[in-house]
Amino acid sequence: MKRTIKKVAVLGSGVMGSRIACHFAGVGLQVLLLDIAPKELNAAEQAKGVSIDHPAVKNRIVNEALAAAVKSNPSPVYIKDVINRITTGNFTDNMKDIAGCDWIIEVVVERLDIKQAVFTDVEKYRKLGTLITSNTSGIPIHMMAEGRSEDFKKHFCGTHFFNPPRYLRLLEIIPTPYTDPAVVDFLMNYGDLYLGKTTVLAKDTPAFIANRIGVFSIMSIFKLMDKLQLSIDEIDALTGPIIGRPKSATFRTADVVGIDTLVKVAKGIADNCKSDEALETLTVPAWLQKITENNWLGDKTGQGFFKKMQTRNEKGEKDIHVLNLQTFEYGLRSKPKFASVDAAKPIEDLPTRIKMLSAAQDKAGEFYRQFHYSLFSYISHRIPEISDEVFRIDDAMMAGFGWEIGAFETWDLLGVNKTVAAMKAAGVQPAGWVEEMLASGSTSFYKVENGKRLFYDVKSKSYKPIAGAEAFLVLNNFKEKTVWKNSSCTVYDIGDEVLGIEWKTKMNSIGSEVLEGVNKAIGLAEENFRGLVIANEGPNFSAGANVGMIFMFAVEEEFDELDMAIRMFQNTMMRVRHSSVPVVIAPHGLTLGGGCEMNLHADKVCAAAETYIGLVELGVGLIPGGGGTKEFALRAADEMHEDEPETNTLKNRFFNIATAKVATSGFEGFEMGVFRKGIDEIVMNQSRRIAEAKKSVIELSEQGYITPIHRKDIKVLGRSALGALYAGINGMWRANYATDHDAKVARKLAYVMCGGDLSEPTLVSEQYLLDLEREAFLSLCGERKTLERIQSVLKSGKPIRN
Structure with a gap:
């Protein structure tokens, strides 16, 4: 049957339920969010003398939960308006309304008896064929299906979202023996395509895949x-971004998740997996048990492994103290020093960094080796217990725990043969199938052939394509089809007469070599290809231009070289705009400054939903100098309407730049005018954006692509708008929202966007605005306060407010 999802019911409005509801609303669905009605009045309600049966009282729990979710940081919604798609209610009055829903998701408290009671009510009103799933993380899925009708069982399974559901991309799909395979296939596809999730098929085993590993x-x-006598600070220094893990590393993650939750899951695995060869490792150590007994459970209780103090540091921030596990007292945090870690930090390429760290001869290297041996042994023994395929374990860990590289991928990286020998020498035994694989001549869990990634299938003892992978395009898989490269960029032939370019620099910043690469890629595409895709595979698309280069030229007063560098940046952005073949960009994550400017000039943008894009140059005392100021002035001119003051659209565009506003999602990028309605698009699943960009290149080419003309008809308002913008700047300065230097930079920005000190509205060219933009940028590079801001960014990652 053809199944469509228009309305979803979420039963339970706790932390997970309310945020799941927000995510479904965010992707465009109508949501019914229900919870229990209160059993008694609170103090405020008693004071008002309202009845327990009053609708506002009955929906108090669900409404307060939703309000708390919407106010939380990070936001669970892409844009605030989507909250209007959520209708709240209570189980007593509104359970009947689930009859109009296409998917019912249970997210109530983790008790089987309560869940079964909810499902009894659901069966009274649910229409036949409606999907019914549970978000449980600790109760076997098949137990919840017992005693239910045949239709219920057929359409029931586990759908385990990770918190926060907007940001953590994992969705585990856990069928029962009764679940219709068509339901599983639908949910796997729907979660991927419409919810933007990495959908992973999991078995109904304790903790499923991601939490188990x-x-x-x-x-x-x-x-x-x-064993190695390492401190909390040392462990977090070793297990964070340096090896491709989240900043929260190990102990901070435990505080955020809840130490009691961690202990509960560990005990649950130990109690229910008696054949697990690593039961001893899963045993809760005495110090962890004591922390739990002290009710030091992390963020939820105000202290755990870390504690936020009332005292403040020199930056005005509250001090964070760390727990000493020997004395159980909190003290100042330390900055761990490991020679190998210090040597590895400058290396941008994660695989190279991991190999270097794992071979180090200091205590850090010993930690990494022993950690990897233990992890590799464990994941190998979990097949086929929790999954039949290695890639599902890697997908689950990357999407659910934020690992940049999967465990089996890491094993490949370090060399399976070499590592197995080292593991056995250390007394750590991999699963038998790994040694069988090696004995057969297969030496890796993954390999790439013709741009397609294959995995070693344990059942068939052969390599197979990853299911559904044809919908995804990974640039790194086309290494053997490299067309051109320099030390920062690589241009690939990604098939169907389309080129792709990526670069790997610090924060994917854009410097001279990246500009060279983009120009070269466009030139090659114009000669022999349909078009070009610009994308990056790292955590972010680009944090902007290389400010280190700008700082160096400015400090040494090499203004001719700086002028040439700015011209090159502007000319490259205009090359993106005016190439003879379509150029499509697929941004994700941070897309700031120069990275944003590149997107502004593309024929089309296929942006991930989680794209944080904006022109942020004002923060370092500059204006956008790579065509961004010009482009916002151009778009403001195109948006002007006769029925409203001409300055309105210009003001909106101006203040977006003047306040260094960054979109908190791709959807907000449309509201800000960075993305264009009817041209650019949002791709919910970040892993699909490059494939979608390639499709767009082909479509534009087949439609008969015409190179955009150089605009000479941009209406700028001159003095008529300049006065209004200056007044706004002065108001922000007087209200202390802007410093003296902020105001100076903003006035330069206003001057450019108004086309200069013109006596009347005038039509100008793109090049006219680019010249004004470049002149203003250069003049600001000579300002001491601008240089102080850039220097602060280079040293600490944050600009000072001077």
Whole structure:
């Protein structure tokens, strides 16, 4: 049957339920969010003398939960208006309304008896064929289906979202023996395509895939910490971004998740997986048990492994103290020093960094080796227990725990043969199938052939394509089809007469070599290809132009070289705009400054939903100098209407730049006018954006692509708008929203966007605005306060407010 989802019911409005509701609303669905009605009045309600049956009282729990979710940081919604798609209610009055829903998701408290009671009510009103799923993380899915009708069982399974559901991309799909395979296929596809999730098929085993591996990983780190006598600060320094893990690393993650939750899952695995060969590792250490007994559970109780103090540091921020596990007292945090880690930090390429760290001869290197041996052994023994395929375990850990590289991928990286020998020498045994694989001549879990990634299938003892991978395009898989490269960029032939370019620099910043690469890629595409895709595979698209280069030229007063560099940046952006073949960009993550400017000039943008884009140059005392100021002035001119003051659209565009506003999602990028309605698009699943960009290149080419003309008809308002913008700047300065230097930079911006000190509205060219933009940028590079801001960014990553 053809199944469509228009309305979803979420039963339970706790932390997970309310945020799941927000995510479904965010992707465009109508949502019914229900919870229990209160059993008694609160103090405020008693004071008002309202009845327990009053609708506002009955919906108090669900409404307060939703309000708290919407106010939380980071936001669970892409744009605030989507909250209007959520209708709230209570189980007593509104359970009947689930009859109009296409998918019912249960997210109530983790008790089987309560869930079964909810499902009894659901069966009274649910229409036949409606999907019904549970977000449980700790109760076997098949147990919840017991005693239910045949239709219920057929359409029931587990759909385990990770918190926060907007940001953590994992969705585990856990069928029962009764679940219709068509339901599983639908949910796998729907979660991927419409919810933007990495959907992973999991077996109905304790903790499923990600929590099973993730909790083991954390518990094994705890054991190693004791064994190698490492501190909390040292462990977090070793297990964070340096090896491609989140900034929260190990102990901060535990505080955020809840130490009691971690202990509960570990005990649950140990109690229910008696054949697990690593039961000893999953045993809760005495110090962890004591922390739990003290009710030091992390953020939820105000202290855990870390504690936010009332005292403040020199920056005015509250001090964070760390727990000493020997004395159980909190003290000042330390900055761990490991020679190997210090040597690895400058290396941008993660695989190279991991190999270097794992081979190090200091205590850090010993930690990494022992940690990896333990992890590799554990994941190998979990097949086929929790999954039949290695890629599902890697997908689950990357999407659910934020690992940049999967565990089996890491094993490949370090060399399976070499590592197995080292593991066995250390007394750590991999699963038998790994040694069988090696004996057969297969030496890796993954390999790439003709741009397609294959995985080693344990059942068939052969390599197979990853299911559904044809919908995804990974530039790195086309290494053997490299067309051109320099030390920063690589241009690939990605098939169907389309080129792709990516670059790997610090924060994917854009410097001279990246500009050279983009120009070269466009030139090659114009000669022999349909068009070009610009994308990056790292955590972010680009944090902007290389400010280190700008600072160096400015400090040394090499203004001719700086002028040439700015011209090159502007000319490259205009080359993106005016190439003879379509150029499509697929941004994600941070897309700031120069990265944003590149997107502004593309024929089309296929942006991930989680794209944080904006022109942020004002923060470092500059204006956008790569065509961004010109482009916002151009778009403001195109948006002007006779029925409203001409300055309105210009003001909106101006203040977006003047306040260094960054869109908190791709959807907000449309509201800001960075993305164009009817041209650019949002791709919910970040992993699909490059494939979608390639499709767009082909479509534009087949439609008979015509190179955009150089505009000479841009209406600028001159003095008539300049006065209004100056007045707005002065108001912000007087209200202390802007410093003296902020105001100076903003006036330069206003001057450019108004086309200069013109006596009347005038039609000008793109080049006219680019010249004004470049002149203003250059003049600001000579300002001491601008240089102080850039220097602060280079040193600390944050600009000072001077």
